[in-house]
Amino acid sequence: MTASDFDWKPLALVPLLALVTLPLVGSPSTWLTLTVAGLAMGMIIFIIASGLTLVFGLMDVLNFGHGVFIALGAFVATSVLGAMGDWTGSAELWRNMVAVLPAMLVAMAVAGAVGLAFERFIVRPVYGQHLKQILITMGGMIIGEELIKVIWGPQQIPLPLPEGMRGSLLLGDAAIEKYRLVAVAVGLVVFGVLAWTLSRTKVGLLIRAGVQDREMVESLGYRIRRLFVAVFVVGSALAGLGGVMWGLYQQNVVPQMGAQVNVLIFIVIIIGGLGSTGGALIGALLVGLMANYTGFLVPKVALFSNIALMVAILLWRPQGVYPVTNR
């Protein structure tokens, strides 16, 4: 695709939203702090939502149980990081990263493995039946939450940031939390890997084609269900990674955290256009920024701001900013 073919308007919404709020916030340093916080939150939501949007786009599956992988990832991280106290307690960033990286990898592995079982036993029997998908995947999430309570207990568990990721960097008068920069960096890496895989590999090509017309992909000789299982597992693993990031962002985890984030990720994939990874990134950044700006400017409407954002986007583009399926 050439640059002239690319639809820039949705991408322009992100800087536009940031610029519009600058005079409303008033102080440039406060605005910068809010913007970085919004981008960090957006990137974490994108990590979680990217797999879900592909799952919907590929197989028309509404997985309302996606949140359980978020909670699972976060709880796994409490165990892994809890066992690496010497490393997380160090003020040296590289030692912190040595602890956080295995926590992320183990969380992804566990969430991916549970995702494989979730697809096989919960999602597969209800292909093509939307109402049953909603009911059974929500039921799966409730069971998952209860199992988390059995393993880790029902109480809130603290997930403190490693020592080296605490505190802020000063940029002029603006205080930028170090962890938010880490979240932005991890989100960019995930987006880069996803974008490269989707645009530069044959598997990525198959996923993009499958999102548009899975029957034609099968007619070309490819087993779309195998591809779907792989995408489901990767999507679950990414939700697990997002759970680690979200848990560290909130600095505590509860078994219901997945259900709490679920609403945001569904807003994101609807804004983005069901099945669109690029759209999910735009949607996540808009949601992250909107939550932070309205939380500062008009806290009473912060809860509804993202729903208002979704409504406004859908009035402009009823199938989301980058629609790729006709469903």
Add this chain to the structure above:
Amino acid sequence: MSSTANLLELKGVHTHIGAYHILHGVDLAIPKGQLTMLLGRNGAGKTTTLRTIMGLWQASQGSIHFNGRDITRLHTPQIAGLNIAYVPENMGIFADLTVKENLLLAARKASNAAQMDAARLQWIFRLFPAVEKFWNHPAGKLSGGQKQMVAVARAIIEPRDLLIVDEPSKGLAPAIINNMIEAFDQLKKSGVTILLVEQNIHFAKRLGDNVAVMDNGRVVHAGSMAALAADEALQQSLLGLSL
């Protein structure tokens, strides 16, 4: 047991779609190395027959043999894997992918564009110049005729034993239809077996070796295209028109 002279044979094929009984015992033989036209009025069951062959809808009764092998219960990817290419009525173009990416998907042996058979690609470019011209353009932005060329080019990007195309001339301008006829003529000469569903009688007359006419979910006539073209009374009774 299927005949070795026929590449594809359908015997007594019934297809139900939900509560609807669409095919009522289709018998159809596609001879190897020839171009067979499947004709019939709208709603006769032509597209359903093609989709049933491809496994997109399962036959509820009867058998389908390809190269002597029973493929009735195989899934679509398995059927396509037997070297059968299919171009559906809506062309099945991936609109958000470039023309190159559309063709790369069908080149199962290639993992990137550089691994596609260069000589075959040049042959395709000669058949369909639009494919080369719009190589890096999103396929969704092409005209209807250009999309049809991409769809057929994609189907033949690797050598196939059977090419199944549903209404290749549908909605195309006369000049594009002539290009398409020339392309299918060359494909015929390359030895590939072709099954075409058509509504355009001139297209059918110029290309067909054999013809099968469907009505109400059954094949009501099968024979040579030349014989049908020469028998005006038969055309009137089968199709309600004259070739």
